[in-house]
Amino acid sequence: MDLLLAPLLQPMEMVFMQRALAIGVVVAVVCAVLSCFMTLKGWALMGDAVSHAVLPGVVIAYALGLPFALGAFVFGVGSVGVIGTIKQHTRVKEDTVIGLVFTGFFALGLVLISKIRSSVDLTHILFGNLLGITDADLVQTLVISAVCLLVLLLLRRDLLLFCFDPTHARTIGLNTGVLHYLLLTLVSLTAVAGLQTVGIILVVAMLVTPGATAYLLSDRFDRMTWLAVLSAVSATVLGIYASYWFDASTAGCIVVVQTLQFLLVMVLAPRHGLLARRRSP
């Protein structure tokens, strides 16, 4: 028995592993819930854009000693505003504008990191630093996660309606503009939370993959949400262990596990999997 459990328990004797696991699971839960809305709304590219565009905001907030969330909010939502403005006033197509704006913001962030002298470590922001998370980061991440999760749970019905049928939402008097920006704000904030675990480059995986995996497994939103959470949490735990056992990148391990989960489900899902589809075309 000891022989079996030892590889699981032994890493947990270290405080940094306990913290990594705890914070990783919290972030996984928030990202998973949000990822359901992202998948259904078709906002993967938008999620990618926003999560990259928050970089300069995070760097500036760090330099000024402000909460990361504030900088992320300003630049995350701001980037979408810029995308909208350019799209409206030029003939350039939306996906081009999105690609152009988020890389521009991201590049600006890189420049800022290299010029602002601080203890900000570029690689930590880009690739996450789950095993070396500081107390201050821990608190911020927990607060952001808690707030986002609360908003997502309380307003899930409105957000779901907004994803499913914005026309109806508007027709019954809901403010779809507010819902649109609320969802974008949640993406910006969650990107900051996700930054701690997998870094800014891979955070979009946390915002898309669990939702996509769960989408293939269920035709009911509440179940889909639970499955997304289950998938994200298990991938995070497995990923953290894998990174410990193999001494490999934590962020990389988490996202690889997530992707493998998706591929597995894509083939084996009972109703929407490739095998099931082949059996009953």
Place this chain on the structure above:
Amino acid sequence: MARAERHLDHVPAAAGRVPGIAVDNLTVGYNGRPAVVDVSLELSSGSICALVGMNGAGKSTLFKALMGFLKPSSGSIRIAGSGLRQAQRRQLVAYVPQSEQVDWDFPIRVWDVVMMGRYGAMGLLRWPSADDRRQVRRALERVDLWPLRQRQIGALSGGQRKRAFLARALAQGARVLLLDEPLSGVDISTERLIIDLLIELRDQGATVLLATHDLESIPSFCDRVVLINRTVLAYGDTSEVFTQANLLRTFTTPAPAAPNL
């Protein structure tokens, strides 16, 4: 009422009644290019009106304007006597979308779709009350979908899908119904059910505006017809307006060139 009567030369006035939909000199379009020009319509409550025109004639633009998605560059829209936004907040307007606009893979059950009709009347957290549930049940029973309420919406047939969205409008209890191609791709029995339902709603005082390509069925249940091609070509009682000559005009007239703004 003076304002109302100005456009009533060809419509018998419903004395003392506020029109369900009143569109006055409406011009609306995209990025400054008008797609419908100078449209005036007045649909009295308790009437069914068909909106007929070619693809690209401005039917969906008019619908978008009636739902507040496009801001008119000139003219006005009144719903049951109030401004659009206010009417929407009072749950007066319901929209039944074209099938092509719906994501049928969405993980949502028939029951949940119909319940969304009640959201506007609920509190901020959208917790359904016993009354909300009752209304949803009644709406589902009225369109014969009660036994299928637990189905994922994509698991319904074409006709059942239409009925599910109609049930949502019923559950909402709206006085003004906008329907985009409600009869396209449905079987005979669903067509009968939908038409009977619209007639019933009309008799209860609802204003129904439907965009339709199904010309044959129009005389059997539509009181009025609007023929449009970027502007209103003809509008009035079905018996007077729905003529071979007018239809020919609607489906052959080239659209007037868009003024470049």
